[in-house]
Amino acid sequence: MKAADVLDLHRACARAGLTIWIDGGWCVDALLGEQTRPHSDLDIAVRRGQADRVREILTGMGYLADARPDHTAWNYVMSKGPDTSVDIHVFDHDADGRVTYGIEYPADSLTGTGTIDGEEVDCISAPWMFTFKTAYPPAPKDRADVQALAARFGFAIPASHR
Template structure:
């Protein structure tokens, strides 16, 4: 998944008046302000009211449904070849800001901004990206991401990441 692919989706959504928040490894790199490792996919957070339109935009960009047994209405993948896929994480909050549907993104987690190839993007806030990345046993890419976030933002490095 190239930076140009990420930005093409971000631009298409912005032109349609939609906000998507970059999540996962691309979020880490956006927060760091530079691409630090290869990415085979893009994770995005999408409000429930916008999910169908974002799916249409992805289809227009050449992405097709790529069903897996783990798919849910709030978490599914569209792919364009083996190294370009988008994992949609759909959420909704109630009037009080509590998660009422889908992926548990606290409202304050959707306040981050970063840059990809010098362009500003909305993303998961750094503190929350760090929290999400340290909530499960790390793969090699997670070791890299958490160490980079800790170094840039001064977060404590858990022992398992040392």
């Protein structure tokens, strides 16, 4: 997944009045302000009420829904080739900010901003991205992401990610 692909989707959603939040490895790079590694996909968070429209935008950009047995209405992948896929994480909150549907994104996790190729994007906040990245057994790329976030933002690295 190239930076240009990420920005194309971010811009298309913004033009349609939709907000998506960059998550995952691209979020780490956005928070750091530079691409630190290649990415096989893009993870995004989207509100439930905007998810169908985001899917339409992706379809219009040539993406197709992947048929995977683990797909749900709140977590699915759309691709337009082996190196260009988007993992869509759908959520919803009530008026008090409590998660009422889908992926568990606390309301304050959706307050980050970062840059990709010098362009500002909405993303998961640095403290929450660090929390999310340290919540599961790490692959080597996850260790590198955690170490980079810790170095930039002063987070303490858990033993599992050193």
